Amino acid sequence: MSRTLNADLHCHSVVSDGTLTPEALAARAAANGVELWALTDHDEVGGQQRAEAAARAHGMRYLTGCEISVTFAGKTVHIVGLGFDATAPSIREGLLATRGGRGERARDMAAQLAQVGIPGAYEGALRYAGNPELISRTHFARFLVETGVCRDTGEVFRRFLTDGKPGFVPHRWATLADAVHWITGAGGQAVVAHPARYGFTANEEFALFSEFKTHGGAAVEVVTGSHTAAEAAAYADTAREFGLAASRGSDFHSPDESHTDLGRLPALPADLQPVWELLEDRIR
Ligand code: AMP
Ligand code: MN
Ligand code: MN
Numbered sequence: 001m002s003r004t005l006n007a008d009l010h011c012h013s014v015v016s017d018g019t020l021t022p023e024a025l026a027a028r029a030a031a032n033g034v035e036l037w038a039l040t041d042h043d044e045v046g047g048q049q050r051a052e053a054a055a056r057a058h059g060m061r062y063l064t065g066c067e068i069s070v071t072f073a074g075k076t077v078h079i080v081g082l083g084f085d086a087t088a089p090s091i092r093e094g095l096l097a098t099r100g101g102r103g104e105r106a107r108d109m110a111a112q113l114a115q116v117g118i119p120g121a122y123e124g125a126l127r128y129a130g131n132p133e134l135i136s137r138t139h140f141a142r143f144l145v146e147t148g149v150c151r152d153t154g155e156v157f158r159r160f161l162t163d164g165k166p167g168f169v170p171h172r173w174a175t176l177a178d179a180v181h182w183i184t185g186a187g188g189q190a191v192v193a194h195p196a197r198y199g200f201t202a203n204e205e206f207a208l209f210s211e212f213k214t215h216g217g218a219a220v221e222v223v224t225g226s227h228t229a230a231e232a233a234a235y236a237d238t239a240r241e242f243g244l245a246a247s248r249g250s251d252f253h254s255p256d257e258s259h260t261d262l263g264r265l266p267a268l269p270a271d272l273q274p275v276w277e278l279l280e281d282r283i284r
């Protein structure tokens with residue numbers, strides 16, 4: 001496997017909060033020149049077989065994937081798992097438990113929105129959820145745009161659904177240790193997703209990477225659709241400092257919402273070890 005491969009190891013389908021099917025994503029990734037692909041739906045591996053078959057049909061190499069929601073230092077952190085056995089009972093049960101509670105949380109979010117004069121948000125969001133078990137803030141965002149409350153999803157997350165704003169319901173997700181162990185226990189490698197998004201203090205961030213490494217975490221997403229060039233450079237330094245491999249992924253959700261398309265990303269810094277070098281025997 002070449003170090004400069006066009007790898008896109010982070011994106012979402014209708015199985016979680018993306019708008020395309022696994023097959024449509026595979027076709028789009030292949031058309032954009034992706035050579036190694038992973039579908040990483042939130043807290044769910046239900047799209048993995050379809051994604052792998054579609055990758056094969058388009059001549060792309062494939063790694064199994066998922067993006068696990070974790071609560072760390074009072075905030076939600078995302079851990080991407082790559083190359084694990086998607087049929088392993090431990091990860092399937094872990095993800096099932098992590099998904100549980102989304103329905104109740106969604107009803108609480110809708111109740112808050114109703115209080116600020118936005119009725120019907122639960123039913124509205126549910127219409128966008130390809131998988132009702134995975135009803136997420138993204139689906140509420142689509143409802144708020146569709147009904148004209150906000151112009152785009154960026155405005156939604158500035159005015160609603162985030163800490164201190166209407167529609168925010170704090171939730172306890174998986175622990176960092178559990179998420180990393182589910183992934184590594186099923187033969188995969190764990191990656192800290194889009195670290196610049198969390199707004200941690202320097203101390204909290206040091207704790208995150210130290211504990212991640214202690215639990216057996218292997219890599220950090222350096223090049224992602226969520227990072228500016230300066231943030232990618234900063235987290236390349238984090239990879240060097242903590243001895244972590246590097247990952248690359250667009251975090252593509254939808255042609256209408258995502259500004260970074262599948263596979264259209266800068267290369268990883270040449271001195272960093274790509275995470276796929278740790279997964280040679282897991283690539284399909
Ligand atoms: P949830 O898992 O229900 O908390 O929803 C989190 C999802 O909301 C993420 O996976 C993103 O797809 C989306 N999201 C969170 N923050 C933003 C943001 N600032 N702009 C756009 N999408 C966001
Ligand atoms: Mn998402
Ligand atoms: Mn994420």
Ligand code: MN
Pocket residue numbers: 010011012067251
């Ligand atoms: Mn994501």
